[in-house]
Amino acid sequence: MKTSLTSDEVRHVAKLSRLSLSDTEIERAKEDLSTIFEHISKLNAVDTEGVEPLDHPTELLNRSRDDSVGEALSQQQVLANAPATKDVYFDVPKVLGGDA
């Protein structure tokens, strides 16, 4: 386990996280995250050999329901909180050509 991160690693993870950060913010995040990773490395001391991961306390399996029509939000309700709309659509800038 790591106990520190490089600026490039933080820049990469900020990109994956879709967060635009300034160089100052990257440097501060590097310090903060390194401190946290150092604490996380305490997990090295735990013997997890042969232990099954537990991703949820209930260990429930998928719960399915009948595929029937129920109540749903109206189009107007769905669009009500959108930052930009056009007619009955969400309005977004041009999406072709760049990264996504």
Place this chain on the structure above:
Amino acid sequence: MISIKENDVFNAFHEIWDETDNSNAGPLQGITVAIKDNIVTKKGTTTCGSKMLDGYQSPFNATVIDRLEEAGAILVGKTNCDEFAMGSSTEHCAWGPVLNPWDTTRVPGGSSGGSAAAVAARLCRTALGSDTGGSIRQPAALCGIVGYKPTYGLVSRYGLVAFASSLDQIGTFSLHVEDAALLVETMSGFDTLDSTCREESAPKLTEHLHEPIEGLRIGVPAQYRGSQNDPDVDAAINGAIETFCSLGATIVEIDLPLTDVGISTYCVLAPAECSSNLARYDGIRYGHRTDKLCKDLYELYSESRAEGFGDEVKRRIMLGTYVLSSGYYDAYYNNALKTRRLICREYETAFKKCDVILGPTTPSPAFALGEKSDPLSMYLCDVYTANTNIAGICGISLPCGFSEVNGKPLPVGLHLQGAWYDDAKLLRAAQMFQTATDFHTKTPECVT
């Protein structure tokens, strides 16, 4: 009733609703409830203490809101919290920090600090909060009131804005254990809208609440005592142990060695789930969108998210993205999930020997605003509470003493934990303590 608007000098509320008439007759008739601002309500806004959701109006109610209203409760408004419930001080709220009613130079704890301060200052009788690693119990301890996190799955999370879905649980703040039992009894029970909700009907939490438990066995782990605790906290906990002994309880020594890696485990699991849950804030369908002219979709996402989220949320999203990323998933996330199973086993073993586990809720009483400036020291506030969520068991914090700091009494919290779905027993033990003590009747100076 007192005016919340005139008396909220603590910034407990983000939104105060004009007294709502609720003509429904039911078990909660006339009981005032404040709602943490990360639980959606059709009335008013739901902002999660974040610029990202400034002005957001939910088109639906959380299940708990519908159930409270049906039972006659009076909902009084939305309370401030750390942004997206990430924090232990309620300093990191886009609408300013919340102040502790016992000493306004100190934090109320967090992330449900607004709900805790509102009840402690007697602005309302009860409040809802959410607890992912201690966010109900820790502020309840620092504000000298009762904070109850039910077993995971007992109360529907439908309409609780997701932070870490396998850890999040809605719970309550109140002065008395009775109100905690009544509220959770009313809100719990199966909900088809939450696929992790327990299928059984609501447990009867109030029915035998006042009957003391014969032969109660209290487990006290060595790991909850020691040099990391403020001496006044240890003294109050010793007092609580004596109280239980005088009520006929037996003290059992138990061992919870993984207490020490609780925060490390939490620091992997909670951010991992957070990074996934908060990916939905893209500035397209709702939430903040940058005014900048963006050249492509990537830029629109990253600029909107950078402007909308605060520092702590960004930190956790990055941390979570990292531990889930290719090449690190096994070493971090999967390994933390294995530790999670070991933490559950440790509790299973402990609960064979005892009915409830006793310790302090927090290592120290309320700290000063700005005192914990580095993120790790803030996370360590939850050292005794995080494993409750990691295992999914129930826990409650009760006032059990005071620490005099600079001439002001600061409350100390007693933490009791119970086994999975053993909430009725946990609350009965809590009620035994409250019947025998008067700490919960003490009020901060601001309350006249």
